[in-house]
Amino acid sequence: MAIKFEVTKECKKTKARLGKLFTPHGTIETPVFMPVGTQATVKAMSPQELEKAGIKIILSNSYHLYLRPGHNLIAQAGGLHKFMGWGGALLTDSGGFQVFSLGKLNKVNDEGVFFNSHLDGSKHFISPEKAMEIQIALGSDIAMAFDECIPYPSGRYQAEVAAWRTVRWAKRCQEAHPDDGGQSLFGIVQGGVFRDLRIESARKLVEMDFLGYGIGGLSVGEPKSLMYEVLDYTVPCLPADKPRYLMGVGAPQSILEGVVRGVDMFDCVLPTRNGRNGSLFTSSGKLTITNAKFKDDFTPLDQHCQCYTCQKFTRAYLHHLYRAKEMLGPILGTIHNLYFMSNLMEGIKLALRKDRLLEFKEEFLANFQS
């Protein structure tokens, strides 16, 4: 079956909404944060740990899986869910972002992108059709159209070329995608920070009638205020009955700002990367656990948190693990940061239910120092 999306409640004071995303691998309440499992694993986490952290959907990267172990191998394994032992829902990106940020670009034209692998320098070509072939092989629940991602800052001309190319590619993705019900395809709105490009890009994609819409090309270096501004005028161009996904955004503050602007889905490597680096989220903000002051701090990481890390260990022990470069540090840090994100999303949903989202946002941001 294709995904279905249902808005279950709309916020009266903001554009935020509660929703349900029905996928072949479970129903997900939105707004939702999706951890990133770049190479068919959310770093440091087993599937059972993800479940314990309340995670119901993760993102995986087509670019990485195409290069290693190869999408055909994963198809042979019975698809990505089976390959990585993940029973929840999966969204795959198209590879667009990674091709532009990690690969060594050789040529980009309307045909597609010629690039060298960041692993071994080998030559590759990804077109919209190839991006569909890869994601179909992976068998994710949600596939993303292939898009051209531009850096920030980019001039208007570059943004315009990329936006219209992304629209043309979206059409080709749609044509190459069987839409046989097992996997649902989302379009991606580009257009940089140019209001008219974003609006026109959204309009053209909406005409194609995708099952959901990604907002791409944000959180690529622009000031946060500018990102929020883009959301202010882009989100209203997207249909109310389809999920809206702000790609690559996952800082707690940005999630709250996205939610009040009507975004339903988020993904980011930040909570897991931070977890590995010892930058840990607490109700009073981010904390660098390797700081000397935590050496003999025998209190829990976050006394309000119910995760395994906070229930069983102290800051002093975590400090020791990270200082001694023990794997258990990143493991416990990731468990905690993901639990924190799930908990944040639960808080947002509860506040939406109780018609106090803005109050929740204000309280959260007053305490959370990043």
Place this chain on the structure above:
Amino acid sequence: MAIKFEVTKECKKTKARLGKLFTPHGTIETPVFMPVGTQATVKAMSPQELEKAGIKIILSNSYHLYLRPGHNLIAQAGGLHKFMGWGGALLTDSGGFQVFSLGKLNKVNDEGVFFNSHLDGSKHFISPEKAMEIQIALGSDIAMAFDECIPYPSGRYQAEVAAWRTVRWAKRCQEAHPDDGGQSLFGIVQGGVFRDLRIESARKLVEMDFLGYGIGGLSVGEPKSLMYEVLDYTVPCLPADKPRYLMGVGAPQSILEGVVRGVDMFDCVLPTRNGRNGSLFTSSGKLTITNAKFKDDFTPLDQHCQCYTCQKFTRAYLHHLYRAKEMLGPILGTIHNLYFMSNLMEGIKLALRKDRLLEFKEEFLANFQS
């Protein structure tokens, strides 16, 4: 309470025995394999994963904890069990082996060992009294006497000096150890590969009446047959009603050979280190999961194994994780290897109960290619 040890069954055809080791942190059936948690963590494993792998006792290293985070900090935390969130039993080594193998030695005399830290080159001195102070601070269930470890090969003179020094140090450890019931002290037999030294060393230590006896200085480069020979004449010198601990030995074959020679306890970094490196134990032997032939092997690592890794994932996925240098590889590999070791020990105990230890050993070794 001090530990208590009870031999519950003796093998009729070998010197092997079944036993129960009662500790302040649980009762352990012997023969037992103890994984090594060098820096207050068994690498890649959380305490809950250790429990799931059937682990009831682990070893931790005084030398490492003395240097980082410091034994006094761990005492402040309420002891090592509490610091690392481990509810099972703990044995600490004395630091002797590590001082000689990792530290940069400056001077060894009867007083103790002057050395430089392998971490930062800082100068340190560990005496038998200091080794007791450290282990008392750590609060392990079983502490080991401070011993002088010699490499293989060593001449008779060197072995003799070290053996008698270790005996004198054992006496000083006993005097420095409060023996107040919370922690039990084991002596360590040294003597290299010299029969008379081993026997005389054992005799002198037994006179001191320790609660258990380590056999040290083996598995340091000598041929396996020589190690078994040393066990053949050393173990009979140790009292039947006290636990016998073969230090630093943990290869499946060596455990079986140790068990039939009357050893009750084993420890080794091998299963965990191998797990991290992708050298994984199966019922048919060790397997190097990074080998190309496993790239598209969609069978479980070991079809007879009930561990999480074997129940949920394929060799192809594990191959991918190790190749992509994903932390989940070492995590799943360690989970499996420790489960394998627990399973081996269960097999040994069951065979002992059923009076078929030698048959079990023969069957196991016929299948297990290392």
